[in-house]
Amino acid sequence: MTGFTLSDLEKTIAERARSGDPDSWTAKLFSKGIDKAAQKLGEEAVETVIAAVRGDTKGVVSESADLLYHWLVVLGIAGVKLDDVLTELERRTGRSGLAEKASRKD
Numbered sequence: 001m002t003g004f005t006l007s008d009l010e011k012t013i014a015e016r017a018r019s020g021d022p023d024s025w026t027a028k029l030f031s032k033g034i035d036k037a038a039q040k041l042g043e044e045a046v047e048t049v050i051a052a053v054r055g056d057t058k059g060v061v062s063e064s065a066d067l068l069y070h071w072l073v074v075l076g077i078a079g080v081k082l083d084d085v086l087t088e089l090e091r092r093t094g095r096s097g098l099a100e101k102a103s104r105k106d
């Protein structure tokens with residue numbers, strides 16, 4: 001299994017956004033703003049759905065990578081940290097830090 005994480009990609013995206021490099025797709029999306037980034041996110045979501053419905057396994061992998069990258073760009077522009085989303089997901093499992101603390105008190 002790869003050691004590469006969404007957190008690694010989030011850091012790369014933040015660095016590239018700050019770079020202002022004209023060759024950087026990330027910097028371009030950040031300069032265009034939330035409308036363009038959100039549009040790309042929607043397109044990649046639809047392309048992922050189409051690949052899945054067609055049973056195109058390689059397509060699902062490739063489009064999911066596009067989707068997650070553009071999702072992190074949208075999070076970055078929206079000022080939301082990946083960790084905030086993971087914390088919300090953890091809360092839904094009922095195993096969040098607060099739940100654990102509360103259960104230790106019992």
Ligand SMILES: N=c1c2ncn([C@@H]3O[C@H](COP(=O)(O)OP(=O)(O)OP(=O)(O)O)[C@@H](O)[C@H]3O)c2ncn1[C@@H]1O[C@H](COP(=O)(O)O)[C@@H](O)[C@H]1O
Nearest residue numbers: 009012013016017023024025026027040043065066069070
């Ligand atoms: N993971 C990605 C990634 N996935 C997709 N893309 C880019 O997303 C863009 C849009 O994808 P599309 O399939 O829609 O391509 P398109 O049809 O040409 O796009 P449009 O016509 O809609 O403009 C392409 O230019 C892809 O290269 C990505 N660009 C960057 N990354 C990561 O971000 C890092 C920094 O990239 P730069 O900011 O470009 O330096 C890279 O090293 C990667 O780790």
